[in-house]
Amino acid sequence: MKRLISAQDVIAAAERHENLVVDGNTIVTAQARDVAKERGVLLETASAAAKSAPHAEAAPVAEHHEEAHHEEHHEEVHHEEAKAVQPALSADELERVISAAFEKGIWTKEEVEALFKPKAAIDANIVPVGVSGRHIHLSQEHLEQLFGTGYQLTPIKDLSQPGQFAAKECVTLAGPKGVIQKVRVLGPVRPKTQVEVLAGDTFKLGIPQAIRLSGHLEGTPGVTVIGPKGTVVLDEGVIVAARHIHMNPAQAAERGFHDGQVVSLKVGGERGGMLDNVIIRVTESGNLDCHIDTEEANALHIKCGSTVEVVR
Numbered sequence: 608m609k610r611l612i613s614a615q616d617v618i619a620a621a622e623r624h625e626n627l628v629v630d631g632n633t634i635v636t637a638q639a640r641d642v643a644k645e646r647g648v649l650l651e652t653a654s655a656a657a658k659s660a661p662h663a664e665a666a667p668v669a670e671h672h673e674e675a676h677h678e679e680h681h682e683e684v685h686h687e688e689a690k691a692v693q694p695a696l697s698a699d700e701l702e703r704v705i706s707a708a709f710e711k712g713i714w715t716k717e718e719v720e721a722l723f724k725p726k727a728a729i730d731a732n733i734v735p736v737g738v739s740g741r742h743i744h745l746s747q748e749h750l751e752q753l754f755g756t757g758y759q760l761t762p763i764k765d766l767s768q769p770g771q772f773a774a775k776e777c778v779t780l781a782g783p784k785g786v787i788q789k790v791r792v793l794g795p796v797r798p799k800t801q802v803e804v805l806a807g808d809t810f811k812l813g814i815p816q817a818i819r820l821s822g823h824l825e826g827t828p829g830v831t832v833i834g835p836k837g838t839v840v841l842d843e844g845v846i847v848a849a850r851h852i853h854m855n856p857a858q859a860a861e862r863g864f865h866d867g868q869v870v871s872l873k874v875g876g877e878r879g880g881m882l883d884n885v886i887i888r889v890t891e892s893g894n895l896d897c898h899i900d901t902e903e904a905n906a907l908h909i910k911c912g913s914t915v916e917v918v919r
């Protein structure tokens with residue numbers, strides 16, 4: 608009769624200070640072997656078990672005999688067991704055995720899944736995507752000029768980066784050629800006001816395009832910001848955000864990235880393609896998320912929350 612030994616069987620045996628007997632019809636899962644090694648549970652062949660413990664021959668679990676398990680014997684048993692436990696099962700048989708084992712609760716769901724998906728570990732190059740629309744970050748000073756003295760933002764939605772939120776408040780942008788209304792304010796307030804627009808918006812406003820990472824505002828164009836209580840004329844601070852991937856140092860280490868690294872994104876699907884010059888941003892407050900804007904997302908048919916593949 609075919610029999611399966613799972614990691615849980617090994618753990619149970621270890622707790623009982625017992626070894627396990629295997630024969631040509633016994634399947635030992637890879638996890639079970641690992642656990643057996645870790646916990647020092649011997650996987651004895653039926654014949655080896657018979658030699659060291661004759662009365663245990665027919666039992667699935669051999670009794671523990673301290674004196675019989677010195678190191679030398681260990682080696683020998685492992686060697687024999689390796690030869691004996693190579694069951695020649697067809698794919699059909701294997702499937703039947705696995706199904707039966709699962710149904711009878713011999714294997715847990717996790718073990719069966721681990722067997723069929725051996726690469727369930729994280730794929731370092733798959734990252735989630737957050738899609739940004741046009742928005743503005745305000746300094747407290749500018750917030751008060753636009754909305755009134757002592758004004759505080761009203762958060763309505765948390766963003767992927769810890770502490771960042773979309774606020775209820777919106778402003779209007781005015782440039783030499785046109786205006787854009789209902790531009791969302793993101794919080795919390797920052798030391799410096801920064802406007803992030805889409806490439807298409809720069810044509811509508813009639814201002815130059817400066818593709819920059821957040822915070823790099825030197826030499827960028829300005830714009831007029833209009834709020835319900837006042838207006839702010841910015842000399843600089845309008846950027847088209849350079850695409851980037853946020854992460855914290857632990858995530859960077861785990862995935863083998865470093866701050867400032869430039870990578871590409873490979874996107875599948877009907878409008879798939881590559882996006883180059885994507886900058887890795889490692890910050891203590893960061894959380895893994897790839898930020899592109901709505902134009903980029905629309906061009907490649909990427910939705911917020913989908914994942915993309917990083918190419919290094």
Ligand SMILES: [Zn+2]
Nearest residue numbers: 821851853898
């Ligand atoms: Zn970002």
